[in-house]
Amino acid sequence: MDFDAFFEAGLQGLREAGNYRVFADLERHHGAFPAATRYREDGSSQEVTVWCSNDYLGMGQSQVVTAAMKEAIDRCGAGAGGTRNISGTNHYHVLLEQELADLHGKESALIFTSGYVSNWAALGTLLARIPGIIVYSDALNHASMIEGIRHSRCIKRVFRHNDPEHLRELMAADDPAAPKLVAFESVYSMDGDIAPISALCDVAEEFGAMTYLDEVHAVGMYGARGGGIAEREGLMHRLTVIEGTLGKAFGVMGGYITGSKALCDFVRSFASGFIFTTALPPALAAGATASIRHLKQSQLERRRHKDAVAKVRAALDRQGIPHMDNPSHIVPVMVGNASKCKWISDVLMDQYGIYVQPINYPTVPVKTERLRITPTPLHSDGDIDRLAGALSDLWSQCALARAVA
Numbered sequence: 001m002d003f004d005a006f007f008e009a010g011l012q013g014l015r016e017a018g019n020y021r022v023f024a025d026l027e028r029h030h031g032a033f034p035a036a037t038r039y040r041e042d043g044s045s046q047e048v049t050v051w052c053s054n055d056y057l058g059m060g061q062s063q064v065v066t067a068a069m070k071e072a073i074d075r076c077g078a079g080a081g082g083t084r085n086i087s088g089t090n091h092y093h094v095l096l097e098q099e100l101a102d103l104h105g106k107e108s109a110l111i112f113t114s115g116y117v118s119n120w121a122a123l124g125t126l127l128a129r130i131p132g133i134i135v136y137s138d139a140l141n142h143a144s145m146i147e148g149i150r151h152s153r154c155i156k157r158v159f160r161h162n163d164p165e166h167l168r169e170l171m172a173a174d175d176p177a178a179p180k181l182v183a184f185e186s187v188y189s190m191d192g193d194i195a196p197i198s199a200l201c202d203v204a205e206e207f208g209a210m211t212y213l214d215e216v217h218a219v220g221m222y223g224a225r226g227g228g229i230a231e232r233e234g235l236m237h238r239l240t241v242i243e244g245t246l247g248k249a250f251g252v253m254g255g256y257i258t259g260s261k262a263l264c265d266f267v268r269s270f271a272s273g274f275i276f277t278t279a280l281p282p283a284l285a286a287g288a289t290a291s292i293r294h295l296k297q298s299q300l301e302r303r304r305h306k307d308a309v310a311k312v313r314a315a316l317d318r319q320g321i322p323h324m325d326n327p328s329h330i331v332p333v334m335v336g337n338a339s340k341c342k343w344i345s346d347v348l349m350d351q352y353g354i355y356v357q358p359i360n361y362p363t364v365p366v367k368t369e370r371l372r373i374t375p376t377p378l379h380s381d382g383d384i385d386r387l388a389g390a391l392s393d394l395w396s397q398c399a400l401a402r403a404v405a
Helices: 003-017 063-076 091-103 115-129 143-152 164-172 197-206 261-270 282-297 300-319 338-352 381-397
Strands: 026-028 035-039 045-050 108-112 134-138 155-159 180-185 210-214 241-245 255-259 331-334 370-373
Touching: 026 045, 045 381, 063 282, 091 108, 091 255, 091 282, 108 115, 108 261, 115 143, 115 180, 115 210, 115 241, 115 255, 115 261, 134 143, 134 164, 143 180, 155 164, 164 197, 180 197, 197 210, 255 261, 300 331, 300 381, 338 370, 338 381
Parallel strands: 134 155, 134 180, 180 210, 210 241
Antiparallel strands: 026 035, 035 045, 108 255, 241 255, 331 370
8 A cells, every 4th residue: 555645635625625724834922812923934024913722811922931941951851850750740740739738628639731631531440430420411412522532432422512401311221320410611602602611510419429510711710719600600510520621821841630638639540641641841831820829819800812803803793704603812814715714814924914823624613614713812903903804804805794783
């Protein structure tokens, strides 16, 4: 078999469908977020404004975070030294887990190398090792949750997105004696909608089920101390597991779960995705801890972020650019065509110095292609006006329909 020919044919299929992804070669500017330098293949460069970062609050550029990371490097060096089971547990890991447990009002926490790994390892371990358990998974759960569930090989039911009544129907049809777990997210990252957490907890409690909430797009962003949607709505005590990330609003890298001491210790002791993985470098743990501590007591970043989101939506409305209405910080600009979505993204970068990645299949369904815009507190009014104006120009060139006021 000509393996390279097979690979090329698969890639060509992506190109023809408009789904081939090209990574932008960017260098973010310390202290000047969302400004970055783009490096082209021909050796030239271009200054751009980033509009699609998951560093929602710009904490990855915060002096609070970078100073803590530099201090940790000076104290401990670069790497963790191995897996935490052998030689890699550092005092900064312990401090971070204490901070995360406190953030979510739980007894304990466990950190992983990414949010993907924390979902895969935690769900995969819990569901594989609890005999006869049935998992009920929201239809739009993240790939990491789906992979963890699939890896466990347990019985799976999928309930309609954000539909507590369908969840109740599924749970009522199963053996009442079977252990159960309901897995869902708070903020869904592509549409920006928010789960009815209280109603889902009502159903789970009715059937004696554990609840597993992914708050990766909400931690740092919502709640009095940045604990997420569950904190904002006073529901953290009703969730068995709250999972989150250190790589979005907290601006660093890593993932985690929080829950009872016994549950976290169980995952720590049995999850291969934790046991056999090199630990986070101490500097990353130190930076995350500093970020969490800061956002627990500072409302400034969240207030400014909320204002920026409102300004972006208003600017798009003035230009008639269709964007999905939702109650979160994510602004999906709907294009509905893969080729046009990629073309708009390319022209925004090349001609306007605006970086917004196209979101195409399989991340979203065909004909719902979009530009996923994520405003930050650090985008200026001028940045917002330039974004809306550029989109208006390209909307006309693509002959795309405008939103009706």
